Amino acid sequence: MELWNLYDKDRVLTKETMVRGDEMKKDTYHLVVHVVIINSENQMLIQQRQWDKIGAPGLWDITVxxxxxxxxxxxxxxxxxISEELGIELDLNQRPHLSVTFDHGYDDIYIVNQEVELDSLKIPNDxxxxxxxxxxxxxxxMIDNKSFINYRKSLIQLLxxxxxxxxxxND
Structure with a gap:
């Protein structure tokens, strides 16, 4: 069972929690994170989601x-x-590069410039x-041919x- 903290509309942590999969209470929000890894060749590490995932099964996605x-x-x-999904140990002692709001929450996005050997990743996994x-x-x-999650191309460019x-x- 996955338990989430709940936040108010101003992103202030409330004293309430909820179980993943339960219906969200009105005017409550939860926190989601993404980590984007980009290498020195200006390529993003992307992952293909397992076919049994509830959201976007089998589609490619940003790193984590x-x-x-x-x-x-x-x-x-x-x-x-990032440890669960790829087996990479990172200490993200930084602020998110950007935060995006969505209907039921806040999405913090971290960008990491790092080389990663694909054969060192612990995949496939759950x-x-x-x-x-x-x-x-x-x-x-991949976005055009619908094999990637349908992000706005402008978001990918921004990352x-x-x-x-x-x-x-950045000059």
Whole structure:
């Protein structure tokens, strides 16, 4: 059973929790994290979701994503997710590069510049079927042919653009 902390509309932590899969109470939100790894060749590490996943089975996705568990910080949740999904140990002692709101929550996105050997990853596993490095154009093509989760291409571009900065101009 996965337990989530609940937040209010201003992203203030409440004293309430909920069980994953239960219906969200009105005006409550939960926290999701994503970690994006980009290598020196300007390629993003992407993963193919297992076929039995409830959301977007079999589709390719950005490096890692998942819900933060009750009692975890955003950074702790992101570190746990990358360990669970790919077997990579990262200490994300940083702020998220961006936060996006969605209907039922907040999504913190971390961008990490790092080389990763694909054969060192602990896949396949319960969540991830496969991984590969992909350029932005390859990801766009995958979005177009519906083999990648239907992110806005502008978000993918922003992730590549922000790899060395926190929203400020990178000269």
């Amino acid at each position: 994503g998942g819900s933060v568990l009750a009692g975890e910080t955003s950074q702790e949740g992101a570190s746990r997710e 969540e991830v079927l496969d991984t590969k490095w992909a350029s932005i154009d390859e990801i766009y093509e 590549f653009d922000m790899r060395y900065s926190y929203g400020d101009k």
